[in-house]
Amino acid sequence: MTPDLSTLKPQRPSLYRLAADGHSLDFFFTHCPACQGLSFPANAPGCMHCGHPTDAAMQVVRPGGGTLLEYVTLHVALVPGMQAPSIAGDIRIAEQVVEEGVIAVDDESRLQPGMALRAVAVPSASAGTYGCQFVPAQEAMR
Ligand SMILES: [Zn+2]
Numbered sequence: 677m678t679p680d681l682s683t684l685k686p687q688r689p690s691l692y693r694l695a696a697d698g699h700s701l702d703f704f705f706t707h708c709p710a711c712q713g714l715s716f717p718a719n720a721p722g723c724m725h726c727g728h729p730t731d732a733a734m735q736v737v738r739p740g741g742g743t744l745l746e747y748v749t750l751h752v753a754l755v756p757g758m759q760a761p762s763i764a765g766d767i768r769i770a771e772q773v774v775e776e777g778v779i780a781v782d783d784e785s786r787l788q789p790g791m792a793l794r795a796v797a798v799p800s801a802s803a804g805t806y807g808c809q810f811v812p813a814q815e816a817m818r
Contacts, residue, residue: 681797684806690719692740692808694797701740701795701808705770706730714738714770725772740795741813742769749784757801767793767810780809787812 682698692701704718713725718735747765763779792813797806
């Protein structure tokens with residue numbers, strides 16, 4: 677029933693990869709040697725907090741996930757291939773780093789601001805790849 681995600685490729689290989697559990701995602705960050713901040717995406721030109729130059733040697737891998745800040749149910753597909761309705765949220769994936777993500781729950785009543793989310797791999801419609809969605813952290817445990 678569960679597809680073997682390890683045979684698929686990430687849609688955004690510069691942002692994330694499949695974690696060791698074969699289900700959740702690890703995110704790539706840049707760890708700034710000047711201010712100790714994490715920047716995302718890792719290939720950004722310089723630290724997003726203090727502007728210090730960064731390079732590939734400063735890349736670190738952290739479990740993908742974070743804190744749900746706010747969310748909204750979208751009733752139209754904003755991009756081709758997007759399911760509607762779907763729930764989009766702002767997720768704080770590291771200190772002072774907020775990204776938008778799709779939250780894979782069928783009803784936003786299961787969500788609340790401040791809850792922990794985990795990034796998981798979701799097979800995408802285009803063959804051979806997976807994308808990134810978020811689920812409540814306790815549901816990511818298996
Ligand atoms: Zn910095």
